[in-house]
Amino acid sequence: MLYTKTPYAQHQFIDTEGKAVGNLPSWMENSEQLLRFYRTMTLIRLFDKRVVSLQRTGQMGTYASCLGQEAIGTAIGCALQPQDVFVPYYRDQAAQYLRGVTLPQMLQYWGGDEWGNHFTGTAAGDFPNCVPIATQVTHAAGIASAFKIRGEKRAALVTCGEGATSRGDFYEPMNLAGVWQLPLVLVVNNNQWAISVPRHLQTGAATIAQKAVAAGIEGFQVDGNDVCAVYDAVQYALEKARAGKGATLVEAVTYRLCDHTTADDATRYRDHEEVSAAWLKEPVKRLQTFLHERGLWNEQKEQQLVAECQAEIEQGVKDFQALPLQPVDDLFDYLFDTTPPHLIAQRERAKQKAARLAGGNRHGH
Amino acid sequence: MGTNGIFSNNSLQQTTGEQEPATHVVTLVEAVNLALARAMQNDPAVVVLGEDVGTNGGVFRATSGLKERFGCRRVMDTPLAEALIAGVSVGMASQGLKPVAEIQFMGFIYAAVEHIVSHAARLRHRTRGRLHCPMVLRTPFGGGIHAPEHHCESTEAIFAHIPGIRVVVPSSPTRAYGLLLSAIEDPDPVIFLEPSRLYRMVKQEIRDDGVGLPLDTCFTLRPGKDVTLIAWGACVHETLQAARELEKRNISAEVIDVASLNPIDYDTLLASVEKTGRCVIVQEAPRPCSVGSEIASVMAEKGLLFLKAPVERVNGFDTPIPYFRRENIYLPDVHEIVSAAVRALEFT
Ligand SMILES: Cc1ncc(C[n+]2csc(CCOP(=O)(O)OP(=O)(O)O)c2C)c(N)n1
Ligand SMILES: [Mg+2]
Numbered sequence: 001m002l003y004t005k006t007p008y009a010q011h012q013f014i015d016t017e018g019k020a021v022g023n024l025p026s027w028m029e030n031s032e033q034l035l036r037f038y039r040t041m042t043l044i045r046l047f048d049k050r051v052v053s054l055q056r057t058g059q060m061g062t063y064a065s066c067l068g069q070e071a072i073g074t075a076i077g078c079a080l081q082p083q084d085v086f087v088p089y090y091r092d093q094a095a096q097y098l099r100g101v102t103l104p105q106m107l108q109y110w111g112g113d114e115w116g117n118h119f120t121g122t123a124a125g126d127f128p129n130c131v132p133i134a135t136q137v138t139h140a141a142g143i144a145s146a147f148k149i150r151g152e153k154r155a156a157l158v159t160c161g162e163g164a165t166s167r168g169d170f171y172e173p174m175n176l177a178g179v180w181q182l183p184l185v186l187v188v189n190n191n192q193w194a195i196s197v198p199r200h201l202q203t204g205a206a207t208i209a210q211k212a213v214a215a216g217i218e219g220f221q222v223d224g225n226d227v228c229a230v231y232d233a234v235q236y237a238l239e240k241a242r243a244g245k246g247a248t249l250v251e252a253v254t255y256r257l258c259d260h261t262t263a264d265d266a267t268r269y270r271d272h273e274e275v276s277a278a279w280l281k282e283p284v285k286r287l288q289t290f291l292h293e294r295g296l297w298n299e300q301k302e303q304q305l306v307a308e309c310q311a312e313i314e315q316g317v318k319d320f321q322a323l324p325l326q327p328v329d330d331l332f333d334y335l336f337d338t339t340p341p342h343l344i345a346q347r348e349r350a351k352q353k354a355a356r357l358a359g360g361n362r363h364g365h
Numbered sequence: 366m367g368t369n370g371i372f373s374n375n376s377l378q379q380t381t382g383e384q385e386p387a388t389h390v391v392t393l394v395e396a397v398n399l400a401l402a403r404a405m406q407n408d409p410a411v412v413v414l415g416e417d418v419g420t421n422g423g424v425f426r427a428t429s430g431l432k433e434r435f436g437c438r439r440v441m442d443t444p445l446a447e448a449l450i451a452g453v454s455v456g457m458a459s460q461g462l463k464p465v466a467e468i469q470f471m472g473f474i475y476a477a478v479e480h481i482v483s484h485a486a487r488l489r490h491r492t493r494g495r496l497h498c499p500m501v502l503r504t505p506f507g508g509g510i511h512a513p514e515h516h517c518e519s520t521e522a523i524f525a526h527i528p529g530i531r532v533v534v535p536s537s538p539t540r541a542y543g544l545l546l547s548a549i550e551d552p553d554p555v556i557f558l559e560p561s562r563l564y565r566m567v568k569q570e571i572r573d574d575g576v577g578l579p580l581d582t583c584f585t586l587r588p589g590k591d592v593t594l595i596a597w598g599a600c601v602h603e604t605l606q607a608a609r610e611l612e613k614r615n616i617s618a619e620v621i622d623v624a625s626l627n628p629i630d631y632d633t634l635l636a637s638v639e640k641t642g643r644c645v646i647v648q649e650a651p652r653p654c655s656v657g658s659e660i661a662s663v664m665a666e667k668g669l670l671f672l673k674a675p676v677e678r679v680n681g682f683d684t685p686i687p688y689f690r691r692e693n694i695y696l697p698d699v700h701e702i703v704s705a706a707v708r709a710l711e712f713t
Contacts, residue, residue, distance in 0.1 A: 061689055062511070062513050112689035113691075114687070114688050131514045131515045132475075167445060167448075167476070168476070169476070194416075194445050195416065195417045196421030197417060197442050197444070201442055202444050268420065331684055332684055346682045350694050
């Protein structure tokens, strides 16, 4: 078995040069899977860039880019099955896309509208993006507990950053997962930074993966820029969870090539050299080289893919921009199953206020 | 200040003689920064901790330059853990330090609440004065900044409800500077809520003289005789605008910034209502069990015979503050404050 108790080793199948490392798992012979990885990562990279540009031109709220971290979400999205529940944080655009969250919907979320959390399709049972750091890990443990109680062959997969692993909300559910043998997969996006706080100021532990040891669950590091390594690990952990064999912590080691969000300026706290060095290890180019050398990819296919992705993204942006402002009722009607009378009264006042504001009569009387 | 000189034999900068205090024209967030620097300069027991407060200078830059100036032993980037930040501050404070901790946004303070309620607020009381807890927890709060989910709440009532802590809200650069200095100097725990919408809205001239403002008084920002408008935090801004609108209609509104939400200076509020007979309370928070509820109830208890009209309240709806595209429907605006004042005046 590949994943024995080795919390300190870092698994990798494709190195930074795009070359195979060691014996590759048999599923990597499936070129369709590899191409799906590549298409998703390319789309998400281009999409991400477009969202940042929308923000820069005042058409989008604060946005958390996933630049350089596309492999993690892609692997997760491909490994999850429809019956599983995905509990994301906020850099999981690739996984959400693969779960069926549409581009306009992601834009709607970052564009300041709660309807961006109203997923459909496979994602209909998934949790929304989580902003209060690490809190989602506890919910994932609860979801996994429900599966366990009902004896279902389903897994909960939760993501967070390495900074999140400093919180009790990370340790406590991981501990529970060890005690209760929960069908839980924790994937940590270790992108080396939590806003301005570097990895070494976050924990004195040599790895994030070893935090699993104290919880009595399996944990290991994978090269988070090698989509195949992440996929293999997540796939292993999900199968194990569904089979009732307990929880796993996967630390995906990567690098945040972008600012923390569009509200951040990373030049205040990190060196340009560190960032340029990290660019040499980024996940998209690496997979492209690998595919190229296997004869699965060429310049013409690349051009065609980029054109397809651009078209999908531009359509997504257009659809987003055509979305109406949500009705005022929606601010009141989703608090309770049945909206109580005092909220109905307030809703009417809010509608009048909305009409006044829409009339541009903000300060008039 | 500065009796607990535990770092005093370090090579930290010390006050350099008696110089004329410099004057700066600053925003509210810069005033916070000035106050922090002044407090650290004057008292080596003052330390700053929180997420991104060091090299990054805080996500709003409130702690900008402090690490460079005072070193990483006094300006500490903590791991990402709010319960830890609050709990560690309690421990530090018990040892004679004066921790000034930053919670990055009020929406992330809730894990810290256990330490605030069960320990910071009660350490002195539980030990009958043997230990005490001179800590400050600063956090930006309130809406109107076009921010992601959970970055815009106004849950000051949660803290104002707790016996044993002060809750202080500045609404101008001058008051941010003076109130923060006093909060740090205060021997008891203070929750210091900074309205993020006002962080860069206006500039004021501040004399960096290290002189604090009293922590338990209201500030009457505008005298008036017809109606009393009571607000705190970012709403003070719209409330002042409303007073100017009312003036155009020959209505003279008195504007009071409550500033200290626990304890509240009811003497000033009641004296004003005794004069005007009318009271409008403005807050961003939802109404139930809020600071506005408490002020209104004291008006009913002690101001009933002064009142010529029911107390009016302008506030957010009883919903979470909407995500930013619909946020303006929620935030109290000038029109609503003016209408409430007019209703109070027209009441017969
Ligand atoms: C409980 C909580 N505290 C603070 C924040 C503010 N904040 C947002 S992201 C972030 C850093 C997160 O770092 P990490 O967990 O490494 O994830 P990354 O953003 O690097 O992917 C912080 C401090 C928050 N959202 N929630
Ligand atoms: Mg990180």
